[in-house]
Amino acid sequence: MxxxxxxxxxxxxxxxxxxxxxxxxxxxxxxxxxxxxxxxxxxxxxxxxxxxxxxxxxxxxxxxxxxxxxxxxxxxxxxxxxxxxxxxxxxxxxxxxxxxxxxxxxxxxxxxxxxxxxxxxxxxxxxxxxxxxxxxxxxxxxxxxxxxxxxxxxxxxxxxxxxxxxxxxxxxxxxxxxxxxxxxxxxxxxxxxxxxxxxxxxxxxxxxxxxxxxxxxxxGEGAERSELAKIEQAVTGGPEVERIIHMKTLYLGPEELLVAAKIAVPACESAEELARGINAVEARIRREVPIARVIYLEPDIWSAAAQRAGTGQAADTAVPEAVGDDAAGAGAPEAATKADEVAGRPGS
Missing domain, CATH: 1.20.1510.10 (Cation efflux protein transmembrane domain)
Known part of the structure; x- marks a missing residue:
């Protein structure tokens, strides 16, 4: 419009x-x-x-x-x-x-x-x-x-x-x-x-x-407060995500928004189950904010160290962060972002 x-x-x-x-x-x-x-x-x-x-x-x-x-x-x-x-x-x-x-x-x-x-x-x-x-x-x-x-x-x-x-x-x-x-x-x-x-x-x-x-x-400007509220609600509005660890947004153009977030997920038995959950979250985000065309979600297990990662604070060398990354499963990040490798293409 x-x-x-x-x-x-x-x-x-x-x-x-x-x-x-x-x-x-x-x-x-x-x-x-x-x-x-x-x-x-x-x-x-x-x-x-x-x-x-x-x-x-x-x-x-x-x-x-x-x-x-x-x-x-x-x-x-x-x-x-x-x-x-x-x-x-x-x-x-x-x-x-x-x-x-x-x-x-x-x-x-x-x-x-x-x-x-x-x-x-x-x-x-x-x-x-x-x-x-x-x-x-x-x-x-x-x-x-x-x-x-x-x-x-x-x-x-x-x-x-x-x-x-x-x-x-x-x-x-x-x-x-x-x-x-x-x-x-x-x-x-x-x-x-x-x-x-x-x-x-x-x-x-x-x-x-x-x-x-x-x-x-x-x-580079991020999403407006109203848009952020909708995105946060979409991310946490289902059983796939326990909480948002941190999130950043950026307008790639007037009608295209990038969303990148590290999310805390419950324990999963397989990478396939994790990928299905992330795809569901992506679909909710795009439904609430249609201009969010490029989405990258990184699954993690919540910890204080994970909370600080990516926020500019000093990194924590404690074990929980590494455990969180391992627990998410090798190959899970690829599953999380496979639908967004081509900019602007909706996830499945």
């Missing part, structure tokens, strides 16, 4: 920005307004950014390879991070430079004075349509989250990026309309420079926000 919704929002934003960029640039050529030039570059940057998001979404669908055994899902995060860089440099810094240049020579708008106002009002309507589409698609997956939490916690980067870009575009258009309107009313070009500077600061703030949030996704 998030991928399809994200694509629809991206296409709507791309169509709007391409049309807006052309009209803004024509208005700049006719009037020489720095606000119109800043907004033209802003729309060009946004159009390029939407193109990058579409490329990232397409490349992320490639099949896993021996060199990248977990696939390319996180490539969507890389392209979203590139978007933040483009927005910062091509959008924000250029607008700030243009504001400085305009302030050095604050000439008024003398020709075609009505053009920038008409273009900006039309652009507000088109950007409003794009923003409405992004809001509508986001609401399908946002649930009861606030908008701030949705942007901060969403694992699919496209919708938050488009939301922030469209919001920034609308506010930027208001800033440009303010600068142009005050310049026309007073004949003082400093208002045009001020509007351009406000656009630049706005784009820099949005770009930094996007970079921070996307960096977290690139570093």
């Amino acid at each position: 998030s991928a399809n919704g994200g694509t629809k929002a991206i296409v709507a934003a791309l169509a709007a920005n391409l049309g807006i960029a052309v009209t803004k640039f024509i208005a700049f050529l006719l009037t020489g307004s720095s606000s119109m030039l800043a907004e033209s570059i802003h729309s060009v940057a946004d159009s390029g950014n939407q193109g990058l998001l579409l490329i990232g979404g397409r490349r992320a669908k490639r099949e896993a390879t021996p060199q990248h055994p977990f696939g390319y899902g996180r490539e969507r995060y890389i392209y979203a991070f590139i978007v933040s860089i483009v927005l910062f440099s091509l959008g924000g810094l250029f607008a700030l430079y243009e504001a400085y240049h305009k302030a050095s020579d604050p000439h008024p708008i003398e020709n075609w004075q009505w053009v920038p106002v008409v273009v900006l009002l039309a652009a507000i309507v088109m950007e409003g349509f794009s923003f409405r589409t992004a809001i509508k698609e986001s609401n399908l997956i946002r649930g009861k989250q606030t908008w701030v939490r949705f942007i901060r916690r969403a694992k699919a980067p496209e919708l938050p990026v488009v939301l922030l870009e469209d919001f920034g575009a609308l506010v930027g258009l208001v800033f440009a309309l303010f600068g142009v309107g005050m310049t026309l009313a007073t004949g003082n070009g400093m208002w045009d420079a001020a509007g351009t500077a406000m656009i630049g600061v706005l784009l820099v703030v949005i770009a930094i926000t996007l970079a921070i949030e996307t960096k977290s996704l690139l570093l």
Whole structure:
């Protein structure tokens, strides 16, 4: 749902920005307004950014390879991070430079004075349509989250990026309309420079926000608390597992979650019985959290040493840990993970 919704929002934003960029640039050529030039570059940057998001979404669908055994899902995060860089440099810094240049020579708008106002009002309507589409698609997956939490916690980067870009575009258009309107009313070009500077600061703030949030996704985020609760319930919800010794999760992409856990199991008479139990646990996890496509479960006998293993605490050299590994049976780990050796393939 998030991928399809994200694509629809991206296409709507791309169509709007391409049309807006052309009209803004024509208005700049006719009037020489720095606000119109800043907004033209802003729309060009946004159009390029939407193109990058579409490329990232397409490349992320490639099949896993021996060199990248977990696939390319996180490539969507890389392209979203590139978007933040483009927005910062091509959008924000250029607008700030243009504001400085305009302030050095604050000439008024003398020709075609009505053009920038008409273009900006039309652009507000088109950007409003794009923003409405992004809001509508986001609401399908946002649930009861606030908008701030949705942007901060969403694992699919496209919708938050488009939301922030469209919001920034609308506010930027208001800033440009303010600068142009005050310049026309007073004949003082400093208002045009001020509007351009406000656009630049706005784009820099949005770009930094996007970079921070996307960096977290690139570093690797685990499952949300609600998802963890479902996974824990699925693991311990049957007789196959006595307790979870420790568990770690990682998003391999917006719609693919890795689950790795060491679990305490009761004594088994055979590896076959152990494998059947682990397959049952995997099936419950996938039923509760469908995006948990890659699952690795390591059976063990619970002990204090086993509890510490894999948690970063000092290892215990006492015998129980070794006994626990032996008791699980040689070959049991292979049985536990045989269904997940191919990333994303459900266990039997």
